Amino acid sequence: MDKMIKFIDLYWPIEYCNFNCAYCYVHQHRENKGKKYHCSHTPTEIRSALSKARLGGTALLNICAGGETLLEEEIVPIIYELLEEGHYIGIVTNGSVKENIKKLAAFPERLRKHLFLKFSFHYEELKRLQRLEEFFHTIEMVKEANLSFSIELPAYDKFIPENSEIIKLCKEKTGALPHIATLRDERKEGFPVLSEYSFQQLNAIWAVYDSELFRIRSDVMEKKYRGFCYAGDWTCTINLESGEIKQCFHERTIGNLYQETELKWEAVGDHCHSEYCYACHSFLTLGVIPELEIATCYDATRDRENAAWLTQEMKSFMHQKLFQNNREYSALEKAQINERNQNYERKNYQSPSDFAEKLIVSMKNQPIKNNYCLVEARHTAAMIYKELPKEILWINHIYSGKEQGISLKHTLPIFLTALGRQSEKAQGDEIWIIGLLVDHCYYDAEDIFESTWLKRNRMLGWRSYENEWKQKSITGYIPEGKEKNLLLEANRWRGICTIQFQGKEIEIDTFQEKEDGILYVPLE
Numbered sequence: 045m046d047k048m049i050k051f052i053d054l055y056w057p058i059e060y061c062n063f064n065c066a067y068c069y070v071h072q073h074r075e076n077k078g079k080k081y082h083c084s085h086t087p088t089e090i091r092s093a094l095s096k097a098r099l100g101g102t103a104l105l106n107i108c109a110g111g112e113t114l115l116e117e118e119i120v121p122i123i124y125e126l127l128e129e130g131h132y133i134g135i136v137t138n139g140s141v142k143e144n145i146k147k148l149a150a151f152p153e154r155l156r157k158h159l160f161l162k163f164s165f166h167y168e169e170l171k172r173l174q175r176l177e178e179f180f181h182t183i184e185m186v187k188e189a190n191l192s193f194s195i196e197l198p199a200y201d202k203f204i205p206e207n208s209e210i211i212k213l214c215k216e217k218t219g220a221l222p223h224i225a226t227l228r229d230e231r232k233e234g235f236p237v238l239s240e241y242s243f244q245q246l247n248a249i250w251a252v253y254d255s256e257l258f259r260i261r262s263d264v265m266e267k268k269y270r271g272f273c274y275a276g277d278w279t280c281t282i283n284l285e286s287g288e289i290k291q292c293f294h295e296r297t298i299g300n301l302y303q304e305t306e307l308k309w310e311a312v313g314d315h316c317h318s319e320y321c322y323a324c325h326s327f328l329t330l331g332v333i334p335e336l337e338i339a340t341c342y343d344a345t346r347d348r349e350n351a352a353w354l355t356q357e358m359k360s361f362m363h364q365k366l367f368q369n370n371r372e373y374s375a376l377e378k379a380q381i382n383e384r385n386q387n388y389e390r391k392n393y394q395s396p397s398d399f400a401e402k403l404i405v406s407m408k409n410q411p412i413k414n415n416y417c418l419v420e421a422r423h424t425a426a427m428i429y430k431e432l433p434k435e436i437l438w439i440n441h442i443y444s445g446k447e448q449g450i451s452l453k454h455t456l457p458i459f460l461t462a463l464g465r466q467s468e469k470a471q472g473d474e475i476w477i478i479g480l481l482v483d484h485c486y487y488d489a490e491d492i493f494e495s496t497w498l499k500r501n502r503m504l505g506w507r508s509y510e511n512e513w514k515q516k517s518i519t520g521y522i523p524e525g526k527e528k529n530l531l532l533e534a535n536r537w538r539g540i541c542t543i544q545f546q547g548k549e550i551e552i553d554t555f556q557e558k559e560d561g562i563l564y565v566p567l568e
Contacts, residue, residue: 045360046130047369049101051330052094053108053281053293053323056119057081061111063138063169067200067227067238081116083285085302090284091125093301101369104361106326107284108136114144122284123148127155132361134160139182140175149189157357160192162346165222167203167210180217192358194346195222199250199258201239207252220351224250224258226265231414233422233440234319237265257325257345260338264324271333272378273316277309278366279332292327294318294423296388313378315385317426331365334372341365393428396435401562403439404531408478411501413442413488437484443491455521458530458567459544460493462506462516463551466539470555473539476505477518477532478562483525493520503533522567534563543567 058081114137170176186193227238243266250258276291287301291312298310329342343362347354406417462475477489488502497504497518538554545567
């Protein structure tokens, strides 16, 4: 049997999907309007970069995109080359791109033995698109080709009333129940479970599926196990386009797959900055934290033994623990690893005000409020600050429009007027409102102002050359609070405005010698 030396999560940077599921990270963070992606690296180049010689042996490579992994045909020859190298490959897919799955099923048998397809069973979307029969037909085709596979149903609250129908359908079509994947809400700090139910209630509701995947993910999300983690050495994440190698999803970058002759591995150790292990069903079951002594093996979260979803060869490979095939560190080595991680955090310290400004500049250019730059900022902040400075406490308090908060009874009116003029250095007279900070809570411009101006993403703006937008004034309602700052866009194309608030009127010049700046206007 091949020894598993590493588990690597390979990110295939497609950021769009042909499904539109409400619980998916694509839906949570993006508009799902991505352009066709073309990889700048050839299949042979990728194979060479991920050779067994470079990795130190055979790896389990999990390929997952920011959308549907198999949408682009060029992923197929890449998978072929990595299988030829001798690695075992897992592909995350919604099962809809049948032509590319057919090509995988046509690989030589010796390669198919090392290939695994994880089918995400998006029940509601498949029903809406009238593709349920097609989904199960694809699975049957994969089974006939003797490919390993698994079926995962998201633990989505809206599926609960449908459980009887889902169970009947899956037994009829596959002879087994799907595994259940606990969902997380990536729009919120700490990625809590995406459900209206408690863990106790969820465990009772989904127990009927008897899913080891559900048990391990729910257990870790609830108990948040800690220990010395070998992610960054035994496991890592790699962007197949940029080549960036990260210790884990939200940990530091330790190298580049394409730019470095020799890859250098550096474990996370005791410096994990996530609330819990987000990929615990793979990392922890494969033994990335040996001291936890987790009995569940990775194959148990994928297989249904009564239906033999995994081939014997794949099952045996997935049953291994990484600490069986890798050397654990001594106490001194662990201390040195922790010190190096700490030094990295110190080196990347930014002043809180600089951190906040860079983040707001990134956020305002995103079409969706809860976007990946905000998610990444929360993890970066956890790495470089022992505790969040007051200047960026707001990153965990983003007004979503659902909370109790803005109502005319608890707000103060504000009037902003574009004057249609500019300073001598300015190249334009535009005024753009980004948002508002009130007592460490962040509001977008569209949350607080009437939509009578131009809209760009969630900002509101005025410019003199837009004839259809002649109204120079805009009205807003500011939530009450001790500390209030209006955020305006500031650059060389911005002009002059007045702000009336609490009986005072001030004139503000939003010109700055910058390409993209932020102006904080205190409201008193």
